[in-house]
Structures are given as structure tokens and as C-alpha cells.
Amino acid sequence: MAEREVSVLIGGKAGDGISSAGQIIAHLLAQTGYRVHMYFDYPSLIKGGHNFAIIRAAEEGIGAVREQVDFILALNQETVNLHRHRLRERGVVIYDASTVKLAEGIGIPVKNILAAEEAPPVMGNSAIIGGFVRAAGLNWDASSGVLKKSMPKGTEKNLRVARRAYEASEERQQVPGTGKPVLPVLTGNEAISVGLVEADLEIYLSYPMSPTSNILHFLAGYADELRIRVIQPESEIAVILTALGCSYAGSRAVIGTSGGGFCLMTEALSLAGIAELPILVILGQRTGPSTGLATYSAQSDLHFALHAGQGEFPRLIIAPGDAGEARYWSRTGLDLAWKYQIPAIILSDRLICEGLYSVEPETGIRYAAGPVMADPAIHPYLRYAPADYGISPLRFPPAKGEIVRVNSHVHDTDGITTEDPLVTKEMADKRMKKMDRLALEIEGINSINTGGVTDAVIALLCWGSSKGVCEELGKKKGLRVIQPVVLWPFAEKAFAHAMDGVEQFYAVETNESGQLATLVSRFGYRPSGKILKYDGRPFMVEELEAELKKVIS
Amino acid sequence: MTGDELISAAKNTWCPGCGNFAIQHALKDVLISMENEGFPLENIVIVTGIGQHGKIFDFMNLNGFYSLHGRTIPVATGIRLANPDLKVICLTGDGDSYAEGLDHLIFGAKRNLDVTVLVHDNRVYGLTTGQYTPTSPYGYRGRSTPGGVKEYPFNPLELMLSSGASFIARGYTHKRDQLKRLIREALVHKGFSFIDILQICATYNDMSRYYDARIFDWDETEAGDYNTAYGKAREWDYNNDARIGLGVMYRHTAPLFEDNYPVPERLSSAQKLAWVRKIMDERA
Ligand SMILES: Cc1ncc(C[n+]2csc(CCOP(=O)(O)OP(=O)(O)O)c2C)c(N)n1
Ligand code: SF4
Ligand SMILES: [Mg+2]
Numbered sequence: 043m044a045e046r047e048v049s050v051l052i053g054g055k056a057g058d059g060i061s062s063a064g065q066i067i068a069h070l071l072a073q074t075g076y077r078v079h080m081y082f083d084y085p086s087l088i089k090g091g092h093n094f095a096i097i098r099a100a101e102e103g104i105g106a107v108r109e110q111v112d113f114i115l116a117l118n119q120e121t122v123n124l125h126r127h128r129l130r131e132r133g134v135v136i137y138d139a140s141t142v143k144l145a146e147g148i149g150i151p152v153k154n155i156l157a158a159e160e161a162p163p164v165m166g167n168s169a170i171i172g173g174f175v176r177a178a179g180l181n182w183d184a185s186s187g188v189l190k191k192s193m194p195k196g197t198e199k200n201l202r203v204a205r206r207a208y209e210a211s212e213e214r215q216q217v218p219g220t221g222k223p224v225l226p227v228l229t230g231n232e233a234i235s236v237g238l239v240e241a242d243l244e245i246y247l248s249y250p251m252s253p254t255s256n257i258l259h260f261l262a263g264y265a266d267e268l269r270i271r272v273i274q275p276e277s278e279i280a281v282i283l284t285a286l287g288c289s290y291a292g293s294r295a296v297i298g299t300s301g302g303g304f305c306l307m308t309e310a311l312s313l314a315g316i317a318e319l320p321i322l323v324i325l326g327q328r329t330g331p332s333t334g335l336a337t338y339s340a341q342s343d344l345h346f347a348l349h350a351g352q353g354e355f356p357r358l359i360i361a362p363g364d365a366g367e368a369r370y371w372s373r374t375g376l377d378l379a380w381k382y383q384i385p386a387i388i389l390s391d392r393l394i395c396e397g398l399y400s401v402e403p404e405t406g407i408r409y410a411a412g413p414v415m416a417d418p419a420i421h422p423y424l425r426y427a428p429a430d431y432g433i434s435p436l437r438f439p440p441a442k443g444e445i446v447r448v449n450s451h452v453h454d455t456d457g458i459t460t461e462d463p464l465v466t467k468e469m470a471d472k473r474m475k476k477m478d479r480l481a482l483e484i485e486g487i488n489s490i491n492t493g494g495v496t497d498a499v500i501a502l503l504c505w506g507s508s509k510g511v512c513e514e515l516g517k518k519k520g521l522r523v524i525q526p527v528v529l530w531p532f533a534e535k536a537f538a539h540a541m542d543g544v545e546q547f548y549a550v551e552t553n554e555s556g557q558l559a560t561l562v563s564r565f566g567y568r569p570s571g572k573i574l575k576y577d578g579r580p581f582m583v584e585e586l587e588a589e590l591k592k593v594i595s
Numbered sequence: 596m597t598g599d600e601l602i603s604a605a606k607n608t609w610c611p612g613c614g615n616f617a618i619q620h621a622l623k624d625v626l627i628s629m630e631n632e633g634f635p636l637e638n639i640v641i642v643t644g645i646g647q648h649g650k651i652f653d654f655m656n657l658n659g660f661y662s663l664h665g666r667t668i669p670v671a672t673g674i675r676l677a678n679p680d681l682k683v684i685c686l687t688g689d690g691d692s693y694a695e696g697l698d699h700l701i702f703g704a705k706r707n708l709d710v711t712v713l714v715h716d717n718r719v720y721g722l723t724t725g726q727y728t729p730t731s732p733y734g735y736r737g738r739s740t741p742g743g744v745k746e747y748p749f750n751p752l753e754l755m756l757s758s759g760a761s762f763i764a765r766g767y768t769h770k771r772d773q774l775k776r777l778i779r780e781a782l783v784h785k786g787f788s789f790i791d792i793l794q795i796c797a798t799y800n801d802m803s804r805y806y807d808a809r810i811f812d813w814d815e816t817e818a819g820d821y822n823t824a825y826g827k828a829r830e831w832d833y834n835n836d837a838r839i840g841l842g843v844m845y846r847h848t849a850p851l852f853e854d855n856y857p858v859p860e861r862l863s864s865a866q867k868l869a870w871v872r873k874i875m876d877e878r879a
Contacts, residue, residue, distance in 0.1 A: 072879070191877070226878040236871055244861070245676060268870060269859035271676065276702045280669040283662065287642075287673020290660055291681060295673065313663055406871055439658040439681060440637040449652070449661040450645070458605050459653045459661070 046101050048076075048217050049111040050174070051128060053094035053121030056087045060117075063167040064095030065227075066192045067115075068398050070171075070180060071099035072227045073188050075220035079510065080398035081107045081580055086252070086336040092120055101220050103400060105364045105510015109582040112215060113178065115170050116142050134214045136173045138166060148177055148211050155206045165196070165203045172204030176211035179218075228401050230394035231256040233365035234324055237372030238296050240406045245271045245288050245295040247281045252336050253395035254298035254326040278303035282310040282321070289319040290448055292438030296376060298324035301343050302333065308350040314385040315355025317448040318426070318434065318473070320413070322376045327391040327506075329578040338578030339392035341506050342553040344561065347387050348530055354470070356477035358386035358484075359530040363491070363509030365399035367527060374487075377410035382433060382476045389529065391552075393507035393580050409487065418442075424455040428468075432475030481531035489533040492540045494523035500594060501547040503569060505529065505558050508550050511581045519590060526558070534565055546570040548593060550586065596636060596656075598627050605653040612797035614768030618715060619651055621774040622684075625782065626657075634682075640674055641684050642667045644691030646722045647796075648715035651686050665696025668703040671710045672852075679709075679853050682782065689716040693729040693751060704758035704787050706852035711781045711788045714751065717796035718833075725799035732834050737799070748833040751791050756821070756828055756845055762788035763824065763845040767806060768795050773841060786849055793839075806839060813842040821845070 050067050054060050061082050068078045076099035084093040096107040110130050116122045116137040122145045129135065139149030150173040152166045159165075168189070175185045186201055193200045228236070235257050238246070248258040262272040275281050278299055285295035299307065304325050314321045327343045329335035347359050360375050362368040372388055379386035416423060416435035423444035427434045434455075439446045447457025452469060454460045491509075494502065494516020501522035504512040509525045516523035524540045524547070526533070541547070549559035549572045556572040563569075573589045575581055601623045609615045630636050641657050643649040645664035652661040658681075662670045667685035674683050685692075692700045692714055703710065719737065720726045726737045727744040730751065734743035755763050762784040766774040774792065781788035795803050809831075817823040824845035831837040862870070 224879050226875040228878055232874070232878075236874060239867060240871065242861070264870075269862050271856045271859070273676070273856065275669065275672070276698055279666065280672075280699055280702070283666045283669035284673040284676070287660065287670040288677045289673075290670070291640075291674045291677035293677035309663055310666070401875075403875065406868065438678070439640055440635065442637055444637065445656055445658055447652070447659045447661070450663055451661060457659070458603070459650075
């Protein structure tokens, strides 16, 4: 291990609970003061098929995994066969000796252990984890605390199974603690949910679709406790229109989907634009086109999000780069949607949504003020009255003695349909004024992150989940890293500032064309090259490093 | 408010003789009488689709949401979730709710959402100048089917009955008083109330003489009985030349969608913070 870091791969078949086991391993390592990241790889199957997770832990925050690992935890032979080549020189395979026949390393007699404890087969994971705890030289007491917390059902039996495996195992590599404070570990979907709750989410609506379904599940699980409502309508069209009904009547609704569902939402997105109804969409990208790879990732919907919906209207598009940013920006995105009465999109992707990240504690303080409300003394109330920055003050029905009209047609200040050319232009100008104001505002709120070696003359340009791998290699290779988080409106000044002194830059994206590269070219920036990956999988650290060697001497 | 005040100053653009006037004025009369009985009209929201029927949005002085083609019911669902004190009336067309937005109509009925749906069923796409709809009779010659449509219509009453609507009626724009009564009863009903209103389109599908010759009033005494209602729904299939019953076809009481999602009292900021801390602790 070069610096203090460790990578663990756990694999088995779908239905073996690899994701939960991976989460437990991430927590075990986080418990000793590591910053962790987990990538979970699974086909769109419920049973059968190969699943694996790579958990990487390091002293500094990370958002990428490595090709090479220090430990392989194999629940079946396939895991050994598929991943053996990843093992580092002194790496160890810990395997289920009752199912894996061809392996070298530490065989755990899982079947016997389960039989001795009269435990069901699902507890096999606990045995493998127990074996790992010993092999990695982790403290048993601290680790059993994590196991207890992670396994609220059958806790004692799981612990006994893990302990027997611990005893059957042997220490091979000491993974030392870092002495740093322990940070919480969240998936991107959980972080998004937390951010929404912090921004006063009232109603969450979604039609199930990977990779955002877990927001629906997570929030549904806490709905009573949070006193929010979580609803699954009949289609994405119903999802967004129901949400717009909520906004009209004054409730903060948020909706979640992926590309296919977002396709169905676009007509109503444009309605939100003209009717000036606030709405936040969580758009988790996955590999397209069409159904694509349902459970794999991509960053290929940026231009779709930029242009979705007929006509021209203001919109806000934000692409957080990890779970911490997802929390902050979901909160801020919802507040800004209401402040400007516009559609806003959190453009996430499968790697962030379902990946695990250590999250820095933060205050949860909200950035934006609440919506501009109308003075009830002013009569008549005009929903689209001319106003500062084009933001007409809101009222929600029932408003005594007033009428509140919103309209999908071009309308006058009272919301009545018009085809008058002057009013048509005035209203278009009013809407775009909001965009101008928003563009000004986002210049001042860390819309563009700069990292790596910030004064380097060669830069990597990235967004969303590509941030983690770029950040890490930027530091290692002496490159500047520029990560626009708010992608629309584009913070031109902040971007120019971030690019100051850059002589060459390379776009790193998981799509076929370099969508962010295309976007920045509108502002006169042309990359020296693009490093693109579009097989559904993330950039591994070694992989990007090798690509960088080809272009940067 | 007087009846005149309920009609907006926007210029009316329906054709002379259009059945939409009858629906507009029936609705106006019902709302005025409700207001006189103490119901505040600011608690009414109309949600309209896109079509000739949708123009009623501009012609009324009522809270309103002029939605997309086919999408009145999801919007109404959202409004009801946000504030169940609001009484929501969906004013929709046969193209709007039987073609483009049929799924929402079925789900609104299935959930027994507490809204009133008035379908301006002129059995033609009026606004797009005369194409067939799901209720146009076999052989209807519209601009897209010059040789006559080769599909049979479906029967919206039968569909609504099997979908779970708790109030189902059929009205006719030539029978203004009855229409008023039906709208009023629909508005009073707790649950999904649906009226298929046979609406005369003077320009593209004037069926006045056809309807006038066949209509009769249903005996409503057994409106609570599903099988009787089913028999009534099946009398006329929107295609054969049977007699056409008008009135309340079915009415019963069922749990409301909204009751599953009452508006909760919000958590305080401190309670929210405590929840976030708890999650962070659990994950550490
Ligand atoms: C998505 C979409 N498709 C098509 C249209 C065009 N369009 C407007 S109104 C209409 C049909 C209206 O028919 P109906 O709902 O029966 O209303 P009517 O005009 O007869 O009252 C159509 C197809 C549209 N506005 N939106
Ligand atoms: S075309 Fe038909 S529905 Fe439209 S306004 Fe004229 S008569 Fe009425
Ligand atoms: Mg019609």
C-alpha cells in the first residue's frame, strides 16, 4: 500500500446480499477513521448473475475505486475466477470453503459454522465478514459494534457466526486505524433525501426507476416520522403533473426519475417553465439510450436536461460530484426552484445515487431565502404581475377575494390566455429576467469547484461522479481540476476565474461525446482532448491514470 | 358574487350554438347558489384540459390551472394533496380524458379521489377542427377519417363503473336544468364524481336531433346498486341506436384517496435537525 489505503472486493450471486455486506465492510473501515467509497456492480436481476462491490478506504476523502484490491471476499467460485487478477501482490482471498474449490487464501468453513449455530444460509455473509475482520487485523470489539448496528435482525446469531469465522481466520495484513474522527457513510440517494428534508420537502413523488428508486424507498420508510407524504402515481407524467398541482397550491413537492421517465416529463417541464411553477426533479442518469443498462451509470443526459421541453424557459441544472455535494445541492436546488419559480434539476448518476461516500459533517444551513410572497392587502392579486427580477410574488388558493390563475398558454398578468404579440414578448422577457438574475446569483455560490493542484497549468474538466477520480489524480499528478457543479445557468465568470492560467485542459466524462466539453465550448473553451468512457462502469483510478499518461507527458 | 361577475371579461370564442355555453352557465348557476348557501368561491379551483372545453378557464372568474392536453386529473390530485379544503373541478374533453389522458381518469376513479370531473363529450376533437375521438360513432367522417372511422367507440360510463368511480352520471347540454342538478350533486358527493356530458358541437358534430329523439330520464331510485347501474351503462353503447338514459347512474360511498394522505403538521426546524443527526449517527 503506497499511502495508507485499502481496497476490498466482495462478490457473489445476485440475492446473496452483496450490497449490504459491502456496506458493512465500508462501515467497518470507516469506524477506524478511514474515508470510504463503495462501488456496487450488479446486473438488473433479482436472483442469479454476478454481483460485486469494491470498497476502498483511504485517509483522505475519496470518490473512486481502484482496479487492484487487497482483499477479495468470495462467496462463490465465480468471484475468484472473475476477480483473481485484481489481487495485489500481498493480497488475500477470503472464501467460502464450502462453495469455492479453487482458491488460495483463507478458507472459511461457512457451511459448518452455519450448521453449528443453526443459522440460515443468508448469514453466510456474516461469516465471510468475520473472516475479513481477522485477516485485516481489525479490532474485534469495535467491529462487533458495527455488526450489531448493521444487523438489527438476528443480531446475536450473526455475531456468533462472525465470531466463529473470525477465529477460523488469521491475520494477514494489518489495516491500521487512521486516528481521524469517524464520519458518517451515506449513499448519494440518502444524502439527496437528507438535503430535501432540510429544505422542507413536503411531498415526494416518483414512479420506480433505477437509480433513484432508493430515494422513494428511503423517504417512504421515514414518511411518518418526518411527517411528509411519499406517493407513487401511475406514471412519470402523473408524477410531474401532480407535483405541479402541489406547487400551485403551495406545497413543496419533489420528484425523482431517470432518463426514460424524464422523457415522459418533458411536456410538463415546459409547463412549469411557462406557468412559473417551482419544481425540483432528481434525475439519476443511467446508461442509455433507451432502457440501456438499467443498473449501470453514464453522464449522457446533460444536453437532454439542458434542452428538455419545448420552447425557451429558465431552468436550473445542478450536478453534484459526491454524496456531500448531493445533500447540499438538493437542499439549495429546492430552495432556488421556489425562489425563482422555475424547474430545477439535480442531475445525478447511478454511481453517486447508489455509491457510498464518507460525508463531512455540515450544518444544514440553508442558502436561499423562501419564496417571494405577495402582500395580501394588494388587490387585485395578479399571479404574473411585473416585479423585480421578473419574480412575481406568490399567493396560493384560497386567497380571499382574489383569483389565482396559472396557465400553460401564453397569458397576461392575471393568467388569462392571450395571443397579443406585445404581451407575448413581455412575458417571455419577464421569464428570462429571472434567468439573468439567477445567473448572477450562482456566480457567487461555489458553482464551479477548483481542486487538485489549483495553480497547475494543465487541468482536468469534469462533472458529477467523475469528480472523485479526477480530484485524486489531479493531486497526484499535479493537475488542476475544474468541476462545474451548477451547469445551467453557466457561471461564466467563475469558470473563467477557475480557468485562469490554464494552458491545456482535458475533459473526463462517462459519455460518448464529451457533453460538458461541448457545453464549455459555447463559451469559447476548447479542450486539448477528451478522455471518455461509456461502458456503464466508472473510471478506475489506474485506468484514468493510464489514459492521462497517453496525453500528458 | 353575481352570476355576471362569475363570467370573466375575456372574449368568448365558442361558436354560436355550442354546447359549452350550457355547461358554463349551468356551472355558474350551481356555484352561485352554493355561494349563497355560504360556500366560499375562493375555495373552488377549476383545472382544465386543452380543447374547446378548456377555454372555459379564461371565461370564468375562478381560481384555475390551465393544464396540458389530457392532464387535468394529476394536477387535481396535487391540489387536493396540498390543500384538501380546495374543491377541485376538472373540466375536460373527450379527446382530453378518453384519449390523451385516459390513464389518469381510470386512476382517479380507482383511488376515489375527491374531485368532480365534467367531460364535455362532443364526441369530436373540436379545437383541432374535427377528428374522431374515442366516443365518436363507427363510421364518423372527420377530417382524418374521410372514409369514416373504422373503430367502435368505447363506453365511458361502463369504464368508470368498473374503475371504481363513486358517482357516475350522464347529462346533455340541451337539458340545462337537469345538468345543473347533476353538477350540483356531483359537487356535493364525497369522492370521484364523474359526469359524461353529451355536448353539442354545432360545427363538427351536431347530434341534437339524434339525441333529442332518444333521450329519457333514468329512474334514480336504485342508483346505489352496482348491477342496476351496470345494466344502465350497457343500454346504449355510444354506437347503437338505443335509447339514451340521462341522470345519476351510480352513487355510493367509498373511502377517499385523500384520507390516506392527510396533511400532516410540519416538523419544526429543531425536530428536523434532530432527525438528520440521528441518521448521521446511525451511519457513522
Ligand atoms: C400533447 C398534445 N397533443 C395534441 C394537442 C393538440 N390538441 C389540442 S386540443 C386537441 C383535441 C381536443 O379534443 P377534446 O379534448 O375532445 O376537446 P374539444 O376541443 O372537443 O373540446 C388536440 C389533439 C395538444 N395540445 N397537446
Ligand atoms: S367547434 Fe364545436 S365545440 Fe368548438 S366552439 Fe365550435 S361548436 Fe363548440
Ligand atoms: Mg371533444
